[in-house]
Amino acid sequence: MPNKGNFILNLYPSTKFMLPLFVTISIFLVPSYLFAYMMLPLCIAIALIAGVAKQFLNLIVKGLLLLVLFIFIIQSVIAPGEEIIWSWGIISIKEEGVMLSLTLTSRIVAIASAFLLFFRITSIRDISQALEKVGxxxxxxxxxxxxxxxxxxxxxxxxxxxxxxxxxxxxxxxxxxxxxxxxxxxxxxxxxxxxxxxxxxxxxxxxRAFSTKGKKTSLHKLHKTKTDMSIQILVIIFIIFLAVGRVMIWN
Amino acid sequence: MKRGLMHDFTLLAILLIPVGVALNFVSSQVVQLLKLPIHFDVIGTVVVSMIAGPWVGATTGLATNLITSLTNPTSLFFAPVSISVGLLIGYLSKFGMFKRLWTTIVSGIAITIAAVVIGSPISVMVFGGATGKSIDTVTGVFLASTQDIWTSVFSSSILINSVDKILSVLIAYFIVKKMSDRYLSKMNYGDSFIQEKRNKYAVNKKQIAK
Structure with a gap:
């Protein structure tokens, strides 16, 4: 694989995909919005190491800020509840509404930022090549x-x-x-x-014999290294660990 | 011609997918250039589904939402809407619903219903009623008067989608009707559009003979 001069950018696409996979599964296993909000700093840290932090933050602000704001407004207006924090005329913000919108937005921000970062650090050519290898x-x-x-x-x-x-x-x-x-x-x-x-x-x-059957060769080569394998195994073990922990707490 | 999931993905149909995705993008760009208050982001999907069938259309819809989510991550959650639009238009085309103008309008209404019924629950359950697009202001207006999230999301969605989807289907219908018979005959679902053209031609011939 051509060297892109960066540890994270050099990883195999499926290793990079471990990030959105981990985030999506783990935020539903850990039911706290603080945990889900921690995913954004995690993604920003990875973006910093990969050297794409500026574009990544730009996309986050453009794509998510308005949405999160709207969710907060809508939820705090309509959610039923007794604990009124602040009110003005017919509009009143309730504690239940704020809690609900915190949970909702934390999940959206976590999933969205993980996927955005994945597509920032993985080129489309790599993804399609990796998918082709899978079949x-x-x-x-x-x-x-x-x-x-x-x-x-x-x-x-x-x-x-x-x-x-x-x-x-x-x-x-x-x-x-x-x-x-x-x-x-x-x-x-x-x-x-x-x-x-x-x-x-x-x-x-x-x-150019595009639809002939048989093995196709490619100029663009991808290689899985030992680091890729170990990162993938570590992430999967961590997810299983979280799942087991969740089941234990439930019982 | 054999139709179905295994037969629809011919080389020409696969080459049509990128064109459909790009058309979805570009038609919404053109809308912005003309300063129209509509989205028009499904025209490519509709054109592809009409002539290449439900499965190719659904793939086009999915691909469009995946690529949009590279910059706007919320569209990832709305992929089921695009997929259902592709599937539905494909099946309607299979049963010859696009042979006449009024059946085309009926199909447009069917697409609107599908988009509302699938899109609104996603909007309410995943985003609590917001989408981050201009439609939110309409939802907000309804919300202020009804105080009920389901009613407001459904009403604003019906309001925006009905104009958007029916016009998209109509425009796609006029464009497909202008395609050459030679090309349509190569597409698996193109024959319902050819038939009508031939009849028209026959009428013209009679008139000339008179």
């Missing part, structure tokens, strides 16, 4: 990689088509109805040209 069809790993190529390409083409339609006199500004009407002349040619493109792509792939 996924190479056709699907091509589809995954092609998707990431297509999005910027089609986005660029949509702007070209929009300019072309504007030049032909299609109105893209004005009342709501006018703007809605402009949607079809932009999207129609975009879909039809992309579809025509897939036919050409299919022919090109077939000439």
């Amino acid at each position: 996924m069809s190479p056709k699907f790993s091509y589809a995954i990689l092609a998707t990431f190529q297509f999005i910027p390409e089609i986005s660029k083409r949509s702007k070209v088509i929009m300019d072309a339609q504007k030049a032909r006199g299609v109105e893209t500004e004005g009342s709501l109805l006018t703007r809605t009407k402009a949607f079809v002349p932009v999207l129609g040619p975009l879909v039809l040209s992309s579809i025509a493109n897939t036919e050409e792509r299919a022919i090109t792939l077939e000439t």
